[in-house]
Amino acid sequence: MINFEEELKKFYPSLEVEQIEDNIHNKNLTDMVDLMEEMVKETKERH
């Protein structure tokens, strides 16, 4: 049986067109390539 209150929590307010810019700025664009590069950099620094 569905719990209405719980299901309702899965819905979020939709972003409006005026908020596109904010949405892009707040995007976490870190990918695994960035992480790899950081790890390589840290490893080099240690040595």
Next chain:
Amino acid sequence: MKCNKCGATLTDSSFCNNCGTNVKIYKKLISTSNALYNRGLEKAQVRDLSGAKDDLKNSLKVYKRNIPARNLLGLVYFEMGDVVAALSEWIVSKNYQPEDNIADKYIEAVQNNAGKLDAYNIALKKYNQALLYARTGSLDLAVIQLKKVLSIHDKFVSAHLLLALVAIQTNQIELARKELKKVLHIDRGNVMALNYFKETDLLRGKSADKKSSRISKDAVAYTSGNETIIQPKSVSEGGGRNVVLDILLGLVIGMAVCWFVFAPAKIQSANNTANQQVIEYSDQLEAKAATIDSITKELETAQAAATKAEAQAAEVTAKAEGYDALFEAQKLAQEEKYEEAATALAKVNAENLAETAKVIYDEINTKVNGTVIEELYKKGEESFKAGKYEEAKADLEKVVELNPEHDYAQYYLARSYEKLGDTANAKIHYQKVVELLPATTQRAQTAQAYLNANP
């Protein structure tokens, strides 16, 4: 594939030929990202948009500069009605690869259609309002608002899902199923929609179970090809006698059905047709009656006009005749034929004459009448004195007719009647004499004496 350090094109080697960087892991990551993109593309092609979205997001988490993956993710968002997310992905994509990027076309297509973009934005605002209604328990308002949203933006998956959830909560199972079908039409792999659909199946199943349990007691179900056949347990092969009985019973029932079901319908249909015809005929009759009325009125108007015209013509004729008679009278008066002139003048109606003609008429009338009266009186008096009372009476009658105040004419006329033994007429004219003359005159006294003698 390009080196993540210097941007040089990489070969099969694990190191960059330009800067010497170890690109083994980098290549692996790119390969993983591409594999995820391919899987996402496959899912998108079969409309499993949720699955595609997850794969594409994962692809971008591995390698954010995977332009095809980002552009496709934008398209998936757009197809699911999330315009803002779609535009965000395409803008980021364009930022990573400003040249030769299909995201350009997508952004242009959306931004050039300002009306549509405004409509999407209104739908998004209304969706947020509906979500607020749902959270505060105003479920009816939420339903109304969501229906408005979907009338503007029918591919808005989140709105369909929220409407389905609210519909389930308010026990509008069919509405919920309708919305969920729409979601699954857009996105076949939408887990939330599938779960809700299952829930609606369960809710419907409760009533269906009751029906099926009833069937299971009285029937045997078996499958033939693609169809499930439910056969009542009581069906059994009967004997020949039963068959004849069944046929007869069937015939009776068939006839009864014809009589009670089809016959009334047929009669009703015939009645309706007849009524329709009666209405049509009534309409036609009314139309014709109206036409007849109109024609009658026209006829009356025409008759009135004709009567008026005839009257005018008669008036004109009378006037013309009056003028003719006037001219005739004038001519006769000039020839001194006064009696004939008086006869002609009698035909003239002075009221129909113009002012100038009236003056002429009065002149002739005075002249002719005066002369005629005197001549007639003279003749009458002479006849009376000669003892010709009948002739005297005829002439004097004319005189008093033309001039009732001619006292001598009245006197001799009265005496003529007296001589002729017509006491009644004699008294009338003697009475006139008494009225016209002073009582001291001889004629008045004679008249009074007669009246006294013949009361």
